[in-house]
Amino acid sequence: MVTGGAGFLGSHLCRAAVRAGADLVCVDDESSGDRANVADLADDPHFEFVAADVAVGLPERGSVDVVLHLASTASPVHYLQRPIATLRSGSLGTLHALELALTHSARFVLASTSEVYGDPLVHPQVESYWGNVNPIGARSCYDESKRFAEAAVMAFRREHAADAAIARIFNTYGPGMRTQDGRVVPAFIDQALRGAPLTVAGTGTQTRSLCYVSDTIDALLRLAASDTAGPVNIGNPHEVTVAELAERVRRAAGSESSIEHIPLPQDDPTRRCPDISEATRLLGWQPKVTLDDGLARTVAWFRGERQPATDSRSAASH
Template sequence: MSHTARTQGPSEHMGRRTVVTGGAGFVGSHLCRALLAAGDSVVCLDNLSTGRLRNIGDLLDRPRFTFLNADVVEPFAISGRVDLVLHLACPASPVDYFRMPVATLRAGGHGTYNALSLARDKGARFVVTSTSEVYGDPLVHPQREDYWGNVNPVGPRACYDESKRFSEALTVAFRDEYGVDTGIARLFNSYGPDMRGGDGRVVPTFIKQALAGKPLTVMGDGSQTRSLCYVTDTVRAILALAGSYETSPVNIGNPHEITMRELAEYIITLTGSASPVRYVEAHPDDPQRRRPDIGRARRVLDWEPEVRLFDGLKETIASFTPAGDLSAV
């Protein structure tokens, strides 16, 4: 157990009451399910602008689960005890934040302020899910938490990058000024079942193209890299951070690095597709290399990813096939 792990108090013994903003989103819905399995009562708050009710459809009738259709950027109230606030509400895919840049910035600003205010009022632990995008197009590799990043504040990705950078700054300010118990999780390219096929992120895009027999569209020459972390590993890390006293940002990701060209070829092989690879013009400010240094997560959370890329991609591909059966591919 990490030296920063919390000892169990009365509320944990009875089962925490946890608020998850953005709980109907991809990572959020997996997180809600894991919290319920751990014995928590969960209040899921989502305005469904990018989340989907189908992601939490199996949870709606659970006695310890409450869904609030609400926008985190507007003031909201949660009655009763709250032990933990997990703030995930923010458009996270390029398709969404290019379409909703102001809403994205408001989620990082007003939304984070409202979620932090809830934690402050309730005396709850607060964890915000930030992103590897705070590093921008990094000039150091791999990326450690003490790297300040190389971000274009007025570029096309700025609405997302700066939203998350501001949410981190606001989180630290609430900790320093008001004594709120806070944590910051920097997620690196999570993937898995329940991703939207058209959300613009690389894994669902490639899978959907391969299953349809269409060309897999690789940006630039495909040499840019990403580090892909299966969603169950991401969720385990967020819960470990929530259960710790760690206040510094923590990278949560898989240090296995893969080029986009290799990923495309891998998915073509796993799906048995005859799709070709087609190279298209890269988006401006597209990061060229992305790999987390997870030394801090290993030390303070006793965490590292367990799911191999092969196994994670098989599960993800299966979720895109009829009845979720990979044998149908």
């Protein structure tokens, strides 16, 4: 079972799991995901879509071996608009997913986030770092919902010996992202393809580490198949400034867009880069797709989506 399976990461995960031979139930309420993202799986006998809100409850199934809990908006635009729903999916939704996994003695994997580190004072971020998070800031609805979710996983492990794990996912990008979701890669690509100025927050010296979606999915599946509890950082340790990223996107898109500096959002992290030693040691995992290669693939997908003949295609068809 994949909760949030019609979202960006979830749809890629569903597709990879079905192709690997899994019988899969995709659960999504389509508040931030879209059933069209998994439309290519609709006729597959090994795939089932269930419309449900994890904060309300999860469908009962005769047998569940693995629960991958991804149900949560990850877009700053969406969680700033729907902070209470974001808190509910991270708290009630996580408890419901853990209870279902416990009932079936299933492996449980939480898709947590690098946002639990906040604006980190330790660099690169290691799993033992507790973070530097503003618990009442605008972003706290997302950050704290994930921190609660991690606490819930560990409580179920301690009290019920649940087979549960935590993945801390750093910035992931690739085909299927929405242009207006507030994340830097789709925003820059959309602007570059339109010939609009690329809006760099602040001076652009803040850093991000960007992992191509296929690498992130590979790590999640490896974690699900392991007995590792985590937390485990999943991300690309190659650090790049936002200003450099803008230049690379312009180059990938063949764009002559200018650069425009805008104010920094509240609590925007100044540095973000994972230490992936644990993922390498425990899962035998390292990212394979370079930033330039991943940007080229993502730009090509966005460019295809802009063509009138392909506007009706779903994100999942690529």
